[in-house]
Each structure stands twice: as structure tokens, then as C-alpha cells.
Amino acid sequence: xxxxxxxxxxxxxxxxxxxxxxxxxxxxxxxxxxxxxxxxxxxxxxxxxxxxxxxxxxxxxxxxxxxxxxxxxxxxxxxxxxxxxxxxxxxxxxxxxxxxxxxxxxxxxxxxxxxxxxxxxxxxxxxxxxxxxxxxxxxxxxxxxxxxxxxxxxxxxxxxxxxxxxxxxxxxxxxxxxxxxxxxxxxxxxxxxxxxxxxxxxxxxxxxxxxxxxxxxxxxxxxxxxxxxxxxxxxxxxxxxxxxxxxxxxxxxxxxxxxxxxxxxxxxxxxxxxxxxxxxx
Amino acid sequence: xxxxxxxxxxxxxxxxxxxxxxxxxxxxxxxxxxxxxxxxxxxxxxxxxxxxxxxxxxxxxxxxxxxxxxxxxxxxxxxxxxxxxxxxxxxxxxxxxxxxxxxxxxxxxxxxxxxxxxxxxxxxxxxxxxxxxxxxxxxxxxxxxxxxxxxxxxxxxxxxxxxxxxxxxxxxxxxxxxxxxxxxxxxxxxxxxxxxxxxxxxxxxxxxxxxxxxxxxxxxxxxxxxxxxxxxxxxxxxxxxxxxxxxxxxxxxxxxxxxxxxxxxxxxxxxxxxxxxxxxxxxxxxxxxxxxxxxxxxxxxxxxxxxxxxxxxx
Numbered sequence: 001x002x003x004x005x006x007x008x009x010x011x012x013x014x015x016x017x018x019x020x021x022x023x024x025x026x027x028x029x030x031x032x033x034x035x036x037x038x039x040x041x042x043x044x045x046x047x048x049x050x051x052x053x054x055x056x057x058x059x060x061x062x063x064x065x066x067x068x069x070x071x072x073x074x075x076x077x078x079x080x081x082x083x084x085x086x087x088x089x090x091x092x093x094x095x096x097x098x099x100x101x102x103x104x105x106x107x108x109x110x111x112x113x114x115x116x117x118x119x120x121x122x123x124x125x126x127x128x129x130x131x132x133x134x135x136x137x138x139x140x141x142x143x144x145x146x147x148x149x150x151x152x153x154x155x156x157x158x159x160x161x162x163x164x165x166x167x168x169x170x171x172x173x174x175x176x177x178x179x180x181x182x183x184x185x186x187x188x189x190x191x192x193x194x195x196x197x198x199x200x201x202x203x204x205x206x207x208x209x210x211x212x213x214x215x216x217x218x219x220x221x222x223x224x225x226x227x228x229x230x231x232x233x234x235x236x237x238x239x240x241x242x243x244x245x246x247x248x249x250x251x252x253x254x255x256x257x258x259x260x261x262x263x264x265x266x267x268x269x270x271x272x273x274x275x276x277x278x279x280x281x
Numbered sequence: 282x283x284x285x286x287x288x289x290x291x292x293x294x295x296x297x298x299x300x301x302x303x304x305x306x307x308x309x310x311x312x313x314x315x316x317x318x319x320x321x322x323x324x325x326x327x328x329x330x331x332x333x334x335x336x337x338x339x340x341x342x343x344x345x346x347x348x349x350x351x352x353x354x355x356x357x358x359x360x361x362x363x364x365x366x367x368x369x370x371x372x373x374x375x376x377x378x379x380x381x382x383x384x385x386x387x388x389x390x391x392x393x394x395x396x397x398x399x400x401x402x403x404x405x406x407x408x409x410x411x412x413x414x415x416x417x418x419x420x421x422x423x424x425x426x427x428x429x430x431x432x433x434x435x436x437x438x439x440x441x442x443x444x445x446x447x448x449x450x451x452x453x454x455x456x457x458x459x460x461x462x463x464x465x466x467x468x469x470x471x472x473x474x475x476x477x478x479x480x481x482x483x484x485x486x487x488x489x490x491x492x493x494x495x496x497x498x499x500x501x502x503x504x505x506x507x508x509x510x511x512x513x514x515x516x517x518x519x520x521x522x523x524x525x526x527x528x529x530x531x532x533x534x535x536x537x538x539x540x541x542x543x544x545x546x547x548x549x550x551x552x553x554x555x556x557x558x559x560x561x562x563x564x565x566x567x568x569x570x571x572x573x574x575x576x577x578x579x580x581x582x583x584x585x586x587x588x589x590x591x592x593x594x595x
Contacts, residue, residue, distance in 0.1 A: 115292065119299035122574040123567060124533025126548075130555045131567065135310050211424055215537050218426040219552055231426065238430050238541070242438050249434065252427030259422035 010272035017268030023261035027254075031077040040068035042075040042228050051244040061246045064236060069247055072228035073254050079222075079229045080258060083144050084210040090148025092202040095155020096191075102156065103163025104186050114160070117153040125150060126215060133221045140223050143216075147209050158201055162194035196273045204266035207259035214255050230255050289582045293575045297568070301353075304567040305346050308560040318558040319362055332362075336561070353565060363559035364550075371550065371562065372569060378448045379546035382462065382538070383531035386469035391524060393470070394477020395517070401478065402485030402516075403508060413478060420475030425468045425534055429541035432464045446543035465538050469531050480523060484516040491515075518589050525581035529574040 012018045030037050039059065046066030053061045060069040102113035120128065129150045136142040166172065167190070175185040216222045217231035225232065230251040237248025308315050316332050317324075336359070337345050352359065358368035397417070401410040437445035448465075449458040488494065489512055497507045536548035547566065554562040 115295050115299055118292070119296045119303065119571075122296055122300060122529070122571040122578070124529050124536075124570055124574070126533040126536050127551050127567060127570060130536070130551060131307060131563070134555050134558070134563075135307070207422060211422070214424050215426060218424070218537060219540060220556070221552075231424070234424070234427055234430055238433075241430065241434055245434055248430050249427070252424060252430070255424050255427065256419065256422050259424075260418060263418060263422055 007272055011268050014268060016264055020261040020264035023257055024265060027077045027258050028081065030074045031081045034075045034078060038071035038074040040071040042067060042072045043226050051240050051247065053244060054246055060250045061244060063247050064240055069250060072233060073251055076228040076230045076233065076251065079140065079227065080210045082140060083147055083213040084206045086144045087147035087209050088202050088205050090145060091151040091155050092198060095152045096159045096198055098156040099159025100163055100186055100191065103160040103167060104190060113156065117156050120153040125212065129212065129216055130221055138224050143223055147213055151205065151209065159194060159198060162197055163190055166190055166193050200266065200270040200273055203269050204263065207262035210255065210259050285586055286583060289579060293579050297572060297575055300571045301350055301568050304564045305349060307564060315560055319560060353568065358565035359561040361559050361562040363554065363557040364562060368562050368565045375545060375550050376547045378544055379532060379535045379548055382465055382469060383528055383535060385462065386466045386473065386531050387527045389466060390470040390473025390477055390527060394474045395481050397474065397478040398481020399485060399513060401482045402489065405486065417475040417478040420471045423471065425472065426537045426541050428471060429464065429468045429538060432468065436464065448544040465542050465544065469534050469538055473527055481516065481520055484519050485512060488512050488516045521581055521585050521588060525578040528577045532570055532573065
């Protein structure tokens with residue numbers, strides 16, 4: 001059996017992982033092909049039909065400006081995906097680089113990076129994200145950067161730990177003795193051996209990042225309106241909870257489904273890539 | 282152990298210094314003139330200069346920093362133009378609700394999380410394990426603000442059992458205070474309960490596979506004794522490090538919970554300060570919250586050293 005085949009067999013050993021992947025692909029389709037899947041224009045207001053409950057015309061009702069809630073949830077998946085995936089890539093790459101340097105060089109490099117990481121981790125995540133929003137602004141690309149930067153410390157810490165486990169192994173010494181530069185040793189020999197746990201943690205972090213973005217936009221510090229962000233929709237709907245519960249509650253279901261799917265898929269990936277951790281969580 | 286703790290103590294001081302520098306830089310990194318950003322652009326230039334001078338913004342950066350830190354240490358955190366009061370009195374007024382809710386939810390999540398984690402590990406593969414594990418997974422994926430909205434909808438709007446907003450100190454009106462705190466504490470604990478359950482379960486399973494547990498079994502010890510005396514004690518050591526983060530996360534989460542339940546605590550101060558560009562309150566708030574986290578981490582380290590002889594005897 002080829003490695004790829006074995007990997008996929010291990011990945012889908014638990015049926016729920018396959019279900020999670022289907023859910024992720026479904027939401028990805030919603031994000032990519034929003035205009036085809038949505039039934040209405042997400043920004044079109046209809047002030048004669050505000051805060052209506054679910055109907056044949058509006059599957060999940062309308063919001064306080066008469067916009068179609070279902071269509072706005074579909075369009076909201078774009079923000080969730082963009083922030084979730086790109087922020088994790090940003091924090092994964094930066095965190096890996098910092099952790100690699102800290103773990104490999106040790107000494108003062110390690111001290112500086114580690115203290116910075118601990119300092120950033122001592123600030124409550126939402127407060128850190130809010131402060132970064134104040135600096136970078138609220139456009140979608142900047143919000144992605146903010147979410148990315150605020151989780152760099154966790155990745156750096158993780159990578160540093162990984163590097164420490166391999167730093168003193170023979171093949172690293174061999175690479176140094178051959179006269180390879182520090183950079184070559186780090187990138188060609190240490191990085192590949194630390195990569196699979198990092199990929200696992202990155203996948204597992206996508207869900208958490210989507211949650212954090214939703215929380216930020218619930219606080220009114222997310223992407224500027226009228227963009228459809230799930231957290232902001234819940235926040236808007238909260239005001240009209242007694243009149244129209246479907247407006248506030250349905251976007252949250254989308255968040256739970258997508259985050260749950262990413263978490264389950266991440267766990268499945270961990271089981272498939274790292275047999276030592278199988279079933280440990 | 283003394284050396285380990287002394288090292289951690291100095292590291293904590295260093296971390297706090299770094300945080301204070303980061304928080305201090307905020308006012309200078311954010312684009313635009315800080316005074317105009319705080320008070321709006323329609324103030325007179327004379328007033329602008331007066332505020333600018335009173336905040337010490339015309340001093341050299343290094344001098345500004347030391348002035349700010351010096352005042353902070355003495356409990357003078359400056360005057361907030363947005364909240365119209367001294368930041369120190371603001372913090373003194375708004376921190377207690379957040380701390381009470383944060384500590385309560387930290388306690389609830391630790392107790393329930395450990396309990397569920399132990400149950401799922403001991404009953405591995407049984408129905409109760411599956412049910413709790415699925416619930417834990419859902420708990421981690423649920424946005425707390427959405428849970429808050431759902432609870433308000435069910436318990437306040439439909440069943441009319443609990444008040445949907447506000448905070449009362451327990452010593453003012455105990456019954457009302459409890460009723461008001463049920464939903465916020467529940468929301469703030471769900472994530473913690475879920476992650477403790479998962480961590481404790483994996484940690485317990487790892488310990489149960491160890492040789493000394495097999496030895497205990499072969500000695501003929503009762504299973505309940507093995508779990509209580511040998512497994513739980515060892516499984517809890519890695520969980521201890523997590524506990525330090527719980528209060529940090531609760532306080533961070535308080536920003537959302539305080540908005541959802543209309544509680545005027547420290548979290549809402551931070552959100553308001555940011556949207557009003559009130560840098561004075563913001564800087565001190567960040568340092569203050571980080572200070573709490575650092576103290577918690579230090580306490581956890583002490584507990585860790587106490588619980589793990591490998592560190593204690595180092």
C-alpha cells in the first residue's frame with residue numbers, strides 16, 4: 001500500500017472525520033460560489049419586510065434592515081474562511097520561524113524570543129486582538145493580519161519545543177560537521193522533522209481563529225458593516241431577540257458547524273500523521 | 282525549588298517590563314495625534330496643547346515611559362477623558378465584578394472539567410464517555426456570545442426565570458446576585474469545562490497505561506483506590522499549567538460576556554476605551570490585566586513545583 005493510500009485510510013478511519021471534511025467542503029463551496037447559493041442579494045434592504053421569521057421566500061427570515069439572513073450567512077462564510085485560513089498561515093509561518101530560531105540558537109536569542117512570547121501570552125487574547133485592531137484597522141486583510149499576529153506566540157512556543165527535541169540528535173550534528181551553515185541545517189534538516197506537528201496544530205487552530213474572529217465582530221471590532229460577518233449578525237440580532245429569534249440564533253449555528261468540522265478534521269489529521277498521539281485526546 | 286522560583290520571579294518581572302513597553306508604545310504606534318484621537322478634532326488648540334502637556338507627551342520618549350511606569354507603580358494611572366475619572370478609581374470600581382465572575386467560572390470549569398475528564402477516562406469507550414466527549418467537542422466549538430444569546434432567549438425571554446442583564450454584588454443582595462450570575466458564569470465556564478475534560482481525559486489515559494498503575498493493580502488494590510491515590514494525582518500535574526491560563530481566558534472572555542449581559546466590568550472598560558481611543562485607560566488596563574495573569578502563572582508555578590518532586594528537589 002502506498003503512503004498516500006495509507007494516510008487517507010488512517011485519516012478516514014473514523015467516519016466522523018469524513019463527515020467533517022464534507023461540512024468544510026460545503027462551507028468552502030458557499031464561500032467560493034456565494035452568489036449561486038444565496039437566494040438574495042446580502043446587502044439589499046427591504047424596509048417593509050424587517051425582522052420576519054423563516055418563510056418560503058426568506059428561509060431564515062430577514063434582519064433589522066430587511067436583508068435575507070440565509071444569504072448573509074452564506075456570504076459570511078467568505079469572511080470566516082479568509083480570516084480562519086490566512087490568519088493561521090500567517091501565525092504558522094511567523095511562529096515557526098521564531099520558534100525555530102529560539103530553539104536552534106538557544107542562549108540570548110532564545111531568551112529574547114521566549115520572554116516576548118510569554119509577554120504576549122500574558123495579555124488576554126481578546127484584549128490583544130482589540131489593541132492590534134486599533135493599530136491596524138478593520139479592513140478584511142488587516143483583520144486577518146491581526147488574528148494571525150495575535151496567535152504567533154502559541155505557535156512559536158510549540159515550534160521551540162519541537163526543535164528542542166531534535167536539536168541534539170546525530171543528524172543535526174552531522175549536518176553541522178559537514179560544514180553546512182546554520183540556515184541550511186535549520187531549514188533542510190530541523191524544519192522537515194518538526195513540520196508535521198506544526199501542520200496538525202495549524203489545522204486545529206483554524207476553528208479557534210474563526211471563533212475568535214466571530215467574538216471580535218460580536219464586540220463590534222470586526223470587519224466594517226455592511227459586510228456580513230457571523231459574529232456581527234448575532235450581535236445585531238441580539239437587540240431584536242424577542243421579536244425575531246432566528247436572526248440572532250442562526251448565524252451561531254453556522255459558526256458551530258464550521259468550527260466543529262475543522263476541529264474534528266484537525267484531530268483526524270493528527271491521528272493520521274502522528275500515530276504516537278492516536279486517541280490521546 | 283528556591284532557585285527555580287527565584288528564576289521564575291525574575292522572568293515575571295521581565296515579562297511585565299516588556300508588556301509595559303508594548304502598552305506604552307500603543308499610544309505612539311496608532312496613527313494620528315493621540316490627543317485629537319481621544320478628544321475629537323473640534324477642541325481648541327490651546328486645550329489640545331494643555332492636555333498634550335499634562336499627559337507628558339512633549340517629553341522625550343524614555344522620560345515619558347519612566348514617568349508613566351513610576352506613576353503606575355504608585356497607583357496613579359492618569360486621568361481618563363472618556364470615563365471622566367481617574368483610571369485607578371475606574372479600575373477599582375470595574376475590576377471586582379470581572380474578578381468575581383472570572384474566579385467563579387474558573388472554579389466551576391476546573392471542578393467540572395476534572396470530574397468529567399476523570400469519568401470519561403475511567404469509563405473509556407462506555408456510553409457516558411462518548412456522550413461527554415461529544416459534548417466537550419461541541420463546547421469548544423460554541424461561541425460564548427452565541428451561547429449567551431441562546432440562554433437569554435430560553436431562560437429570560439421564554440421561561441422568565443433569570444434576569445437577562447446586570448450584576449449585583451453578593452453582599453448587597455445575595456439572591457438577586459446569584460440569579461444574575463448563573464448565565465454569565467455558565468457561558469464563561471463552558472469553554473474551560475470542555476478543554477479541561479479533554480486534557481484530563483488524555484492525561485488520565487496516559488497515566489493509566491503506566492507501569493506503576495499495573496503494579497498497583499497486581500498488588501490487588503481496589504480500582505477506586507488506584508484511581509484516587511495513584512492515577513489522579515499524577516494526571517493532574519500537566520493540568521496545573523493549564524489552570525494559570527484559565528483566569529486569563531476568563532478575563533479576556535469577560536469583554537464578550539459583559540457586553541452580552543450588560544455588566545459594567547473591566548472587559549467592557551477595555552472595549553469602550555478602545556472604541557473611544559482612550560489611551561490612558563487602555564495602557565493601564567492592559568498592564569493591569571497582564572499583571573493578574575502573571576501573578577496567576579507564578580502561583581501555578583509554585584503549585585507545580587510543590588506537586589512535582591522532580592522540580593521541587595532540583
